[in-house]
Amino acid sequence: MTRAIMVQGAGSNVGKSMIVAGLARAFTRRGLVVRPFKPQNMSNNAAVTADGGEIGRAQALQARAAGVAPSVHMNPVLLKPETDTGAQVIVQGQRFATLRARDYAKAKPQLLAPAVDSYRRLAAEAELVLIEGAGSPAEINLRAGDIANMGFAEAVEAPVILVGDIDRGGVIAQLVGTHAILPPPDRDRISAFAVNKFRGDVRLFDDGVTAIAERTGWTPLGVIPWFADAWRLPAEDVMDVASRRGGAFKVVVPRLNRLANFDDLDPLATEPGLSVEIIEAGRPLPLDADLVLIPGSKSTIADLAHFRAQGWDIDLAAIVRRGGHVVGVCGGYQMLGRTIADPEGIEGAATQVPGLGLLDVSTVMRPQKHLRLTQATEVESGAALEGYEIHLGETTGPDCARPWLRVGDRAEGAVSASGRVRGCYLHGLFASDAFRAAVLTRLGAPVSARSFETEVEETLDALAAHLESHMDLDAVLAQARPVPEL
Known part of the structure; x- marks a missing residue:
């Protein structure tokens, strides 16, 4: 039986990709056959697959965390911005079209079918599919024809975990506000939440967790401290590229x-x-x-x-x-x-x-x-x-x-x-x-004796251990639901 869970964010850059990578490594170490999946991604930092396609680099890292080769089906729709208002659209690894933003909105409904097809293919070879959303489901102005968040969750009947970012402040408003603004069918798909990027003693946010749980009815999965070694993993977003002072x-x-x-x-x-x-x-x-x-x-x-x-x-x-x-x-x-x-x-x-x-x-x-x-x-x-x-x-x-x-x-x-x-x-x-x-x-x-690839593997292991320590992974699995016949 294949189960699935979708990780969505209360905003962009809340750490969804990193959490999915950590979960993929953690559940793989527990003996599960895991596949990462993101129906729609936007990034110019693509990875090339063995069959000559391209996907978002975050999904390539997540595949590595799961111990498998990247596949075009792990990210069936990839948007590669070329201008402020247009992007190249990659579907199942190959160029589909170059579209302006308003034209892409019209094209989204026809892209749901290949996204579901890729999801079905991955589910056929896995015990657990970890689905990653994009942006935030609170962007209800984008809900019509959505294939990135709740629209996809609805299409494949996937339960959702919502992640908030406490580092940027206002995490209670992020999570409770998302609960308030979503229409009931979408709100009901969210079964649990986690708070990410906490700095300091996580016990200081116990009352915050209680406040969120009381106002949403969602199961708290944990408060995840800032993962200091995240910079050692390949970055996908240009905003994550930072200067490094060394020698x-x-x-x-x-x-x-x-x-x-x-x-x-x-x-x-x-x-x-x-x-x-x-x-x-x-x-x-x-x-x-x-x-x-x-x-x-x-x-x-x-x-x-x-x-x-x-x-x-x-x-x-x-x-x-x-x-x-x-x-x-x-x-x-x-x-x-x-x-x-x-x-x-x-x-x-x-x-x-x-x-x-x-x-x-x-x-x-x-x-x-x-x-x-x-x-x-x-x-x-x-x-x-x-x-x-x-x-x-x-x-x-x-x-x-x-x-x-x-x-x-x-x-x-x-x-x-x-x-x-x-x-x-x-x-x-x-x-x-x-x-x-x-x-x-x-x-x-000067040259060190370090092995870059070994360091990436060690960092993925450390990320998995980090989530094991601060997130209730048994509860995460309990939220997952069987993948229906599609």
Whole structure:
């Protein structure tokens, strides 16, 4: 018998993804076959699955917590914002359309069927399905056609746990207010609640828990203290990307408007000999940077214009003149070249723009997206690495004759004549310990003996233990209900 429970939030960024990951690891350690599921996600930080699809990175982490490979069915609808009012829509791993917000609202009803189909497929192979909502069910203006929260819970008859965030304040109002504003059928789907991100002695909130329970009738599952090691896990939301002060070797990362697939930063941030600093718009790139990492972008040409508008192109040239190094990944790699051409108007109007000119390469945008998991070796060190490709465009030019990597017999990336500027299309490459050590050693940075992947596993175990200590997991299982025939 397969059971399911849905974790929804009383607001965005209350910690739903982290709680689902912790529950997935905790229940897997108890011997259950667990599958994570999120019907609709919005993120430009996607993971690539073995079958060449893409899902939200949070669901990939949750799959890892459950001890299984990521599947496109774990996140059947993924929205990847391209502008303030429009997003690319990915359905079961593949591009469906690019829609403006008002057009997506009209399309939502036809996306319920593939979401339910993916849910049914996961339920067939699991004993417990942990469903994650998006945003908040209190956004009742979005209830019509909803596939992210109560609309999906209704479609699959799933009970709901509601999570509130006490760190931002007003958690009683979050939870009790959600109870008050929901229509009775939706309100009745919520069976329990938890309070997340508490700092201090959790017993000080005993009266708060009682107040919420009395006003809602929901079962309290616990007050979860702040999990201090959350930063060691790959982040999905760009708002969770933060600077990490460590050693003297300075890595700086300009925060692009449409920053995408920034998981390249995670392994560097855990190196104790490095300081990783995120540079916000309006601030100059520090001229004493040892390494500038330009990450991927969902809208490369627009982000290149944003890069120039901050004066970062001038700063970057000065850093290189002073002996600093530059790495561009995916969209960052494209920006480093001589030109970027978009003859078919894939990112907007058909155009060609000058790049930063630090690599002698040029990029032409093409409509076909490259989606694949990739194994490679670094040309200089021979170090093996694993990564993934998720990009539009083809890059060629003289500097490609000095490839950074090799993927089988294929050259990948480019290195400048000075050796101080390099780029490639592979994301996630710094997670490979031998490769990361080879690159950092060559740059004169200190290298630890840490294994990034081992640390992620240990942190997931610590997260599971954290929830076991502060959340009534037996009560969570008691809230789960059998998955009906759909």
